[in-house]
Amino acid sequence: MSAVTTLTLRDRWSLYLDLIRWNRPQGWLLLLWPTLSALWLAAGGFPGWHLLLVFTLGTILMRSAGCAVNDVADKDFDRHVARTAQRPITSGRLSVKEALGVGAVLALVSFALVLTTNPMTIAMSFGALAVTIIYPFTKRFFSMPQAVLGVAFSFGIPMAFAAIQQRVPSVVWWLMAGNLAWVLAYDTEYAMVDRNDDLKIGIRTSAITLGRFDVIGVMGFYALCVACWYQVGVLSGRGAFYNAGLALAGAQALVHGWLIKGRVREDCFKAFRLNHWLGLTVWVGLVLDTALVAKG
Numbered sequence: 593m594s595a596v597t598t599l600t601l602r603d604r605w606s607l608y609l610d611l612i613r614w615n616r617p618q619g620w621l622l623l624l625w626p627t628l629s630a631l632w633l634a635a636g637g638f639p640g641w642h643l644l645l646v647f648t649l650g651t652i653l654m655r656s657a658g659c660a661v662n663d664v665a666d667k668d669f670d671r672h673v674a675r676t677a678q679r680p681i682t683s684g685r686l687s688v689k690e691a692l693g694v695g696a697v698l699a700l701v702s703f704a705l706v707l708t709t710n711p712m713t714i715a716m717s718f719g720a721l722a723v724t725i726i727y728p729f730t731k732r733f734f735s736m737p738q739a740v741l742g743v744a745f746s747f748g749i750p751m752a753f754a755a756i757q758q759r760v761p762s763v764v765w766w767l768m769a770g771n772l773a774w775v776l777a778y779d780t781e782y783a784m785v786d787r788n789d790d791l792k793i794g795i796r797t798s799a800i801t802l803g804r805f806d807v808i809g810v811m812g813f814y815a816l817c818v819a820c821w822y823q824v825g826v827l828s829g830r831g832a833f834y835n836a837g838l839a840l841a842g843a844q845a846l847v848h849g850w851l852i853k854g855r856v857r858e859d860c861f862k863a864f865r866l867n868h869w870l871g872l873t874v875w876v877g878l879v880l881d882t883a884l885v886a887k888g
Contacts, residue, residue, distance in 0.1 A: 619659070654721075661725055
């Protein structure tokens with residue numbers, strides 16, 4: 593019998609957790625902070641426990657489902673990359689059918705949460721699912737698939753506004769543009785880790801496309817991100833705490849630039865892993881700012 597069919601329930605559960613990167617929360621935190629920021633902006637403060645729970649759990653579930661889809665799409669590539677060769681599907685410990693089943697269940701639970709909102713938010717969720725499925729395959733033909741990932745990672749922003757305001761005001765596009773630039777920055781750092789392996793197997797990434805301008809490109813993306821989010825503050829009437837959060841986020845981006853300047857794999861990966869603190873900083877600044885306005 594194969595390794596997949598002889599697994600105990602405990603072993604299988606462990607593989608499921610590995611498939612969805614349960615021990616690496618950085619992924620869903622990178623999705624969560626911009627989504628929570630959108631909720632706070634749309635509500636002008638605390639959005640209520642219902643929406644906070646829906647969007648937090650939905651973010652975690654959809655990121656987990658996305659990991660399953662990504663690993664299925666990349667199974668033939670991952671075996672040639674040292675960092676990913678032992679992933680459950682690539683190593684043969686989990687079947688493609690089972691992995692897709694896990695992803696489908698997680699997506700359905702996430703959709704059930706969205707059903708508790710409103711028709712506009714529900715409609716947007718189909719677009720989010722479509723981009724999540726398409727993204728892994730863009731590595732085969734698109735020179736900068738990180739941009740597609742940025743779109744996938746930004747869908748929570750208009751959905752948050754739709755859930756609260758039932759509209760998508762202009763500030764949403766600035767928030768999404770900033771998030772897209774942020775994703776391009778941190779996922780290029782991530783791509784710099786695997787660049788040599790990706791060149792051998794023919795995967796396209798922003799790190800390969802940017803070439804020797806990769807560090808400059810990452811810092812440019814960070815600068816664009818902060819600039820767009822500053823414009824968000826202007827349009828939404830945010831004040832000192834929000835701007836302080838942006839300033840601290842910009843300082844963190846400079847630290848990341850220092851880490852990746854030597855293009856050492858471990859340092860590039862460290863820079864990527866630190867990015868969720870940047871998103872948290874911006875959100876905390878926003879929370880404090882809206883709380884101050886509410887008290888005033």
